Amino acid sequence: xxxxxxxxxxxxxxxxxxxxxxxxxxxxxxxxxxxxxxxxxxxxxxxxxxxxxxxxxxxxxxxxxxxxxxxxxxxxxxxxxxxxxxxxxxxxxxxxxxxxxxxxxxxxxxxxxxxxxxxxxxxxxxxxxxxxxxxxxxxxxxxxxxxxxxxxxxxxxxxxxxxxxxxxxxxxxxxxxxxxxxxxxxxxxxxxxxxxxxxxxxxxxxxxxxxxxxxxxxxxxxxxxxxxxxxxxxxxxxxxxxxxxxxxxxxxxxxxxxxxxxxxxxxxxxxxxxxxxxxxxxxxxxxxxxxxxxxxxxxxxxxxxxxxxxxxxxxxxxxxxxxxxxxxxxxxxxxxxxxxxxxxxxxxxxxxxxxxxxxxxxxxxxxxxxxxxxxxxxxxxxxxxxxxxxxxxxxxxxxxxxxxxxxxxxxxxxxxxxxxxxxxxxxxxxxxxx
Amino acid sequence: xxxxxxxxxxxxxxxxxxxxxxxxxxxxxxxxxxxxxxxxxxxxxxxxxxxxxxxxxxxxxxxxxxxxxxxxxxxxxxxxxxxxxxxxxxxxxxxxxxxxxxxxxxxxxxxxxxxxxxxxxxxxxxxxxxxxxxxxxxxxxxxxxxxxxxxxxxxxxxxxxxxxxxxxxxxxxxxxxxxxxxxxxxxxxxxxxxxxxxxxxxxxxxxxxxxxxxxxxxxxxxxxxxxxxxxxxxxxxxxxxxxxxxxxxxxxxxxxxxxxxxxxxxxxxxxxxxxxxxxxxxxxxxxxxxxxxxxxxxxxxxxxxxxxxxxxxxxxxxxxxxxxxxxxxxxxxxxxxxxxxxxxxxxxxxxxxxxxxxxxxxxxxxxxxxxxxxxxxxxxxxxxxxxxxxxxxxxxxxxxxxxxxxxxxxxxxxxxxxxxxxxxxxxxxxxxxxxxxxxxxxxxxxxxxxxxxxxxxxxxxxxxxxxxxxxxxxxxxxxxxxxxxxxxxxxxxxxxxx
Numbered sequence: 001x002x003x004x005x006x007x008x009x010x011x012x013x014x015x016x017x018x019x020x021x022x023x024x025x026x027x028x029x030x031x032x033x034x035x036x037x038x039x040x041x042x043x044x045x046x047x048x049x050x051x052x053x054x055x056x057x058x059x060x061x062x063x064x065x066x067x068x069x070x071x072x073x074x075x076x077x078x079x080x081x082x083x084x085x086x087x088x089x090x091x092x093x094x095x096x097x098x099x100x101x102x103x104x105x106x107x108x109x110x111x112x113x114x115x116x117x118x119x120x121x122x123x124x125x126x127x128x129x130x131x132x133x134x135x136x137x138x139x140x141x142x143x144x145x146x147x148x149x150x151x152x153x154x155x156x157x158x159x160x161x162x163x164x165x166x167x168x169x170x171x172x173x174x175x176x177x178x179x180x181x182x183x184x185x186x187x188x189x190x191x192x193x194x195x196x197x198x199x200x201x202x203x204x205x206x207x208x209x210x211x212x213x214x215x216x217x218x219x220x221x222x223x224x225x226x227x228x229x230x231x232x233x234x235x236x237x238x239x240x241x242x243x244x245x246x247x248x249x250x251x252x253x254x255x256x257x258x259x260x261x262x263x264x265x266x267x268x269x270x271x272x273x274x275x276x277x278x279x280x281x282x283x284x285x286x287x288x289x290x291x292x293x294x295x296x297x298x299x300x301x302x303x304x305x306x307x308x309x310x311x312x313x314x315x316x317x318x319x320x321x322x323x324x325x326x327x328x329x330x331x332x333x334x335x336x337x338x339x340x341x342x343x344x345x346x347x348x349x350x351x352x353x354x355x356x357x358x359x360x361x362x363x364x365x366x367x368x369x370x371x372x373x374x375x376x377x378x379x380x381x382x383x384x385x386x387x388x389x390x391x392x393x394x395x396x397x398x399x400x401x402x403x404x405x406x407x408x409x410x411x412x413x414x415x416x417x418x419x420x421x422x423x424x425x426x427x428x429x430x431x432x433x434x
Numbered sequence: 435x436x437x438x439x440x441x442x443x444x445x446x447x448x449x450x451x452x453x454x455x456x457x458x459x460x461x462x463x464x465x466x467x468x469x470x471x472x473x474x475x476x477x478x479x480x481x482x483x484x485x486x487x488x489x490x491x492x493x494x495x496x497x498x499x500x501x502x503x504x505x506x507x508x509x510x511x512x513x514x515x516x517x518x519x520x521x522x523x524x525x526x527x528x529x530x531x532x533x534x535x536x537x538x539x540x541x542x543x544x545x546x547x548x549x550x551x552x553x554x555x556x557x558x559x560x561x562x563x564x565x566x567x568x569x570x571x572x573x574x575x576x577x578x579x580x581x582x583x584x585x586x587x588x589x590x591x592x593x594x595x596x597x598x599x600x601x602x603x604x605x606x607x608x609x610x611x612x613x614x615x616x617x618x619x620x621x622x623x624x625x626x627x628x629x630x631x632x633x634x635x636x637x638x639x640x641x642x643x644x645x646x647x648x649x650x651x652x653x654x655x656x657x658x659x660x661x662x663x664x665x666x667x668x669x670x671x672x673x674x675x676x677x678x679x680x681x682x683x684x685x686x687x688x689x690x691x692x693x694x695x696x697x698x699x700x701x702x703x704x705x706x707x708x709x710x711x712x713x714x715x716x717x718x719x720x721x722x723x724x725x726x727x728x729x730x731x732x733x734x735x736x737x738x739x740x741x742x743x744x745x746x747x748x749x750x751x752x753x754x755x756x757x758x759x760x761x762x763x764x765x766x767x768x769x770x771x772x773x774x775x776x777x778x779x780x781x782x783x784x785x786x787x788x789x790x791x792x793x794x795x796x797x798x799x800x801x802x803x804x805x806x807x808x809x810x811x812x813x814x815x816x817x818x819x820x821x822x823x824x825x826x827x828x829x830x831x832x833x834x835x836x837x838x839x840x841x842x843x844x845x846x847x848x849x850x851x852x853x854x855x856x857x858x859x860x861x862x863x864x865x866x867x868x869x870x871x872x873x874x875x876x877x878x879x880x881x882x883x884x885x886x887x888x889x890x891x892x893x894x895x896x897x898x899x900x901x902x903x904x905x906x907x908x909x910x911x912x913x914x915x916x917x918x919x920x921x922x923x924x925x926x927x928x929x930x931x932x
Contacts, residue, residue: 014582015543019535021573064536076542091573092542132546 007108008119008141010099016060016138017093018067018074026089028072030157031191032331033290035084036204037156038341041381043121044153044164047105047374050146051365053175056098059140059148059364062175067094069184070167072288073158077130083338085157087135094136097122097151105147109375113432114221117377121151147374160290161354161378162274169362176366182286182358190283190291191328198322199329203270203296204344208334213347213385220412221434222405223377224426228398234424235399239309244399245391246316249351250299250308252389252403255421256349257301259414260386264302270350271297273316275324285358293324294344316353347385354378354392355401377430378404387411406434457818460790521677521719523670524727525900526614529607530866530913531600531686531712533576533857540573541566541931544706550584551695553758558697565706567928570830570851574917575709575858580690593629593690594638600686600712601635602642608714611911614680616643621672621681622651623665625862627891628751628761629688630655639684650676658749658890659826661685662862663898666715667734673719680720686712687861696758704761707829711860711867729900732883733785736896737778745770749891761891768835774895775839775887779816782897786819786883816840820899821882823847824868826889827854836887852921857913862888867913874918876908 048054067074075089099120101108122139135158139151150171152164159167163184170180193199226234231244238247253269276283276291283291299311345352365371378390387407394400403426405415415421416431459466479487544566548559578599580592601624609616622645624636634653639645652668654661662685669681689708694701718727739745748770750762764770784792791814798812823846825836833854837847849868857867865886872878882902889895909915 012587013584015547015584016536017538017540017543019538021538021540061534061536064538090542091540092546093540129549132549 006119007103007112007116008099008101010097010119010122010139012098014096014098015093015134016063016067016096018071018091019064020068022071022074022089022091024090026071026075028075028087028089028186029080029188030085030087031188031289031328032335033191033292033328034157035335036331036341037160037290037292037344039343039382040156040345041123041125042152042154042156042159042161042164043118043123043377043379043381044151044161044168045117045120045377046150046152046168046359046362047109047376048148048150048364048371049105049374050148051371053366054146054148054364056140056142059150059171059175060096063096063138063171066167066171066174066180069170069180070288072184072186073136073167076133077126077135077157082336084335087158088131092134094138095124095134097137097139099139099141101141101143101149103143104145105143105149105374108143108149109429112430114430114434115432117430118379118434120149121153121379123153123381126155156290156380159288160274160292161352162276162285162291162357163288165357165359165362166286169358172362172364172371175364176371181361182284184288185284185286186288187283190287190289191332193329193332194325197329197332198326199333201294201327201330203294204327204330207344208339208342213343215347215384215408217408217410219384219387219406219434220409220432221379221407222412222416222431223429224403224405224421225375225394225429226401226403226424226426227394228396228400230424230426231399231401238306239313242309242313243316244401245353245355246309246313248391248401248403249312249353249389250305251421252405252415253299253349253351254301254305254308255415255418256387256389256405256407256411259411259418260408262301266298266300266302268348269297269299269312270348271295271312271315272345272350272352273319274353274356275319278319279321279324293319293327294350295319295323343382343384345380345383345388349386350383350388352380352388352390354390357393360393360395375429376402379406379434409433457788457790460793461788463789521674522724523673523731524718524720524723524903525729525731526680526716526718526723526727527608527612528713528715528728528866528869529604529611530863530870531604531710532607532913532915533710537576537579537582537710538574539577539582539709541929545931547584552585553695553697555697558699558702561699562702562706563931565703567931568830569707570833570854570925571707571709571858572855572923572925574856578688578690578710581693585695586690586693588691588693590631590691593688594631596690596710597626597629597635597638597686597688598642600688600710601639601684601714604686604712604714605639605643605682605684608682608716612716614716616645618680619645619649619682620676620679621669622649622684623654623669623681624652624684624686625654625657625661625665626686626688627656627658627661627861628692629690635684635686639682658892658894659687659828659859659861659864660888660890660894660896662713662865663734663886663888663896664736664894665862666717666731666898667736667896669717670731670734673717676719678720679718681717683715683717684712685715685862685866687863692761694758694760696754696756696760698754698760698762700762700764701754701758701760703763703829707859709858709860711857711863713863713866715866724903727903728906729884729902732899732901733782734896734898735778735782735785737774737781737894739770739774739777739893739895742773745774745893748893768831770893771832771889771895772835772839774889774893775836778887778895778897779840782899783814783816786885786899787814787816788818791815791818813839813841816885817842817846819883820885821879822849822872822877822884824865824872824884824886825850826887827851827857827859827864827868828889829859830854832889848922851925852923855923855925856917856921862890870910870912871914871918871921873906874908874910874912874914875921876906878902878906880905
């Protein structure tokens with residue numbers, strides 16, 4: 001733990017621009033789903049062990065190359081004619097921070113708190129003038145042993161976790177001089193309303209009309225790394241043919257409900273799922289922007305975790321595409337009424353399915369030299385309330401998963417000591433107040 | 435320009451042929467006279483028989499001694515003549531620094547940084563925006579890495595890093611192109627106006643490339659944007675004295691330490707226009723190099739108007755009221771540049787213009803002095819003396835001004851405008867980027883003459899005339915390699931920035 005002094009120092013701020021100029025006059029309108037996420041920010045940290053080609057200047061060069069493929073990321077937000085946000089692709093670049101940490105990577109992974117981890121992903125909220133504010137902040141932190149941490153913070157309006165991950169992955173591909181595997185796909189009309197729109201989203205309507213969440217309890221975060229064997233044994237205990245996401249989500253939901261003092265019985269959980277590949281006309285992985293769907297899953301917590309696993313699995317598998325379109329139309333209508341964004345993640349307990357992310361494929365070094373990230377962290381800013389549970393992939397292949405929880409302080413403390421979870425031997429990292 | 439009474443006559447087509455005939459006659463007058471004399475003598479000789487020629491010869495009564503003496507005198511005169519001619523100076527090859535794409539400065543990034551600097555007020559930001567919009571620069575110009583930080587880092591270490599980057603990269607490319615070994619360099623001249631560390635930049639080059647200990651090295655600083663031609667002049671003079679030598683001339687401008695952080699408008703222009711660049715040129719007086727040299731240096735003419743106070747203070751480095759150092763460009767810059775140019779071309783005119791133009795100019799001068807003082811002066815047509823023009827890309831106004839006063843077409847100034855667009859004002863090395871543009875476009879043929887004009891603080895106007903020795907084939911490996919196919923571009927008067 002920190003002994004007074006900070007271990008991370010940000011010593012320079014600059015702007016990284018793309019290698020080729022953007023054609024002047026290009027604009028990219030944000031979709032209605034993007035507008036919904038206005039209150040939230042995304043913070044990613046990718047940790048890399050030392051490698052022969054991993055150095056600051058090389059990283060900056062490959063970043064310039066990859067930004068040529070992302071004209072929307074190097075643009076600036078401005079208000080369009082209808083009052084919504086559009087991105088003016090004016091080639092201004094992304095903000096780049098240079099930082100140094102005076103510990104080695106292993107020491108950091110073993111001892112850093114959640115708050116400290118956020119020092120690796122610098123963020124400045126939008127000030128008065130969006131035309132000079134960069135929506136992306138990229139921080140390159142060098143550890144004492146020449147290991148690197150790449151922190152990316154962005155506004156959730158521009159990108160969801162899949163999009164942000166694939167940006168870093170494209171950067172890694174470019175650094176390795178390989179072809180970009182999941183090229184960005186800018187397609188503003190992706191979520192425009194259907195010819196006969198049927199807007200409806202009971203969950204979000206409820207959230208938008210409720211009073212903004214005001215709580216004085218601080219939030220805490222913790223990361224649980226479950227190995228392949230641990231998840232397999234969890235599945236064996238609960239439901240052998242369930243998905244790791246359902247099993248882990250069910251486990252944490254039931255433990256958090258108990259820790260929070262919720263009486264056992266029928267309960268509801270908000271699930272957030274990426275819908276790129278769930279549509280009849282699937283969007284490419286590289287689709288730029290938000291493609292998330294918020295829905296409510298119901299299960300009886302008193303009936304045992306196995307039952308909850310079943311319910312969650314059924315819910316996620318059976319998500320009707322109609323609902324996704326109805327949600328997009330609802331969001332579209334809302335935007336045209338000129339209403340402001342509201343809190344999407346929370347205040348009720350939310351669970352985010354991100355284990356499809358290809359984060360660990362973002363290797364900056366060539367194959368066989370251990371270039372894959374040692375660890376990847378994700379955090380969503382603005383998720384106050386009962387908490388957020390995010391199920392992520394892990395460095396180990398197979399069924400291994402990482403679960404990051406952001407909960408009210410007391411609940412978080414209980415969960416970190418919870419037997420039912422610790423039974424499976426997870427490594428607990430980055431615990432502490434955010 | 436023509437006098438009023440004869441408009442119809444002057445616009446007739448036949449006059450064009452009269453002009454052409456006149457030019458051919460006057461320019462090749464000596465040839466015509468010589469040929470006609472030789473023909474007359476030959477005819478005369480043919481008329482006389484061989485015996486008559488022999489008897490004519492004998493009647494001259496030349497004794498052996500007289501014959502030998504006259505032959506000896508003739509040989510001595512010829513030797514004296516050939517030895518006293520200046521050694522030809524060959525430009526073997528040159529290389530320009532190619533900036534990396536990460537150093538690119540789009541207009542929007544420049545303006546964003548300007549808005550984020552705490553020391554610029556609102557008016558300064560708007561002024562810089564207006565300058566950028568009308569500057570004639572493109573979106574691919576590059577600033578050194580230190581200037582990309584908020585705020586820019588202008589430490590000595592950063593300046594040295596920029597100097598190493600630009601200079602070594604240009605010299606490495608030159609060595610690769612010419613196959614020259616560092617130990618072969620006899621003379622080294624480096625010029626960089628605004629950054630002059632101790633040890634000098636020339637010492638830095640000697641240290642990096644392990645040049646010989648008996649090298650003649652010079653470092654010129656403070657001489658402004660025309661210092662490139664001054665360095666060439668210095669190298670040329672040295673090559674007259676030292677036989678069989680190679681001279682390496684490096685021209686650059688280090689931007690890092692010169693970021694102006696104040697609000698005085700006349701000092702903000704360099705921030706907006708100056709960009710990173712460097713050129714390394716290899717000159718030689720070895721006869722062997724003539725086979726592969728690209729150009730031969732014909733003439734250098736230097737004009738210095740520093741004696742005039744207004745010219746002296748025109749580009750002046752000083753501190754503003756708040757103590758920020760910057761380069762103050764006065765409002766008379768264009769007028770002073772015009773004066774300096776006039777002085778320079780008055781000197782270079784007689785040396786390069788064909789006889790036809792000079793005769794016309796002389797007649798018009800006599801006419802104005804004696805006959806009719808109100809006649810417009812005849813401006814010699816320099817397009818007849820040169821095929822290519824490289825005008826220092828100091829700014830759009832400079833190029834416009836020169837195009838107007840020398841009556842050049844758009845194609846003549848294309849190299850300058852496009853170099854300004856692609857690379858910005860790279861100060862003393864801009865002439866080499868422009869020359870490379872002409873080569874990359876495949877316009878440089880053997881026998882073409884190039885006129886390089888540089889302006890600099892002081893106020894100086896320097897000209898160099900080069901003659902191309904071999905046609906240069908495309909594609910040319912150089913700073914324009916990746917972008918020449920996109921040029922020329924149309925540069926609008928005002929670029930509307932978002």
